[in-house]
Amino acid sequence: MEILVTCLKVTVLGMGIVFIALVGLVLIIEALHRITGGKIGKRKEAGIERTAVVHEQKVEPEESAVLKTGMDEETEELVAVITAAIAASLHRSTHDIMVRSIRRVPAITPVWNRASRQEQISARL
Numbered sequence: 001m002e003i004l005v006t007c008l009k010v011t012v013l014g015m016g017i018v019f020i021a022l023v024g025l026v027l028i029i030e031a032l033h034r035i036t037g038g039k040i041g042k043r044k045e046a047g048i049e050r051t052a053v054v055h056e057q058k059v060e061p062e063e064s065a066v067l068k069t070g071m072d073e074e075t076e077e078l079v080a081v082i083t084a085a086i087a088a089s090l091h092r093s094t095h096d097i098m099v100r101s102i103r104r105v106p107a108i109t110p111v112w113n114r115a116s117r118q119e120q121i122s123a124r125l
Contacts, residue, residue, distance in 0.1 A: 078102065 079099050087094045107114060
């Protein structure tokens with residue numbers, strides 16, 4: 001019976017210490033949040049470069065004709081896929097969205113990381 005009481009005391013003591021430590025961490029994080037002015041986790045818009053510039057606008061039927069000079073089929077398909085993805089994420093029609101420019105972002109991941117991703121993707125196909 002003594003062993004059971006001792007085990008319960010150790011369990012309650014351990015759980016109490018963990019609870020107090022977690023409460024202390026919450027208080028420290030809230031204090032840091034107040035000291036920094038609530039800017040933890042927020043991004044500054046000035047330093048962010050957007051990869052795709054998207055303008056939403058109502059397009060009249062006369063203006064919706066696409067000029068196909070200078071674009072090959074792959075570029076047109078890429079624009080169509082990107083427009084459909086943006087429309088799906090915004091829950092809007094593709095007629096309300098016009099993709100004006102697409103820029104490829106340079107890869108900042110290491111070569112070994114990209115090779116591993118490509119290997120995993122090809123293994124699943």
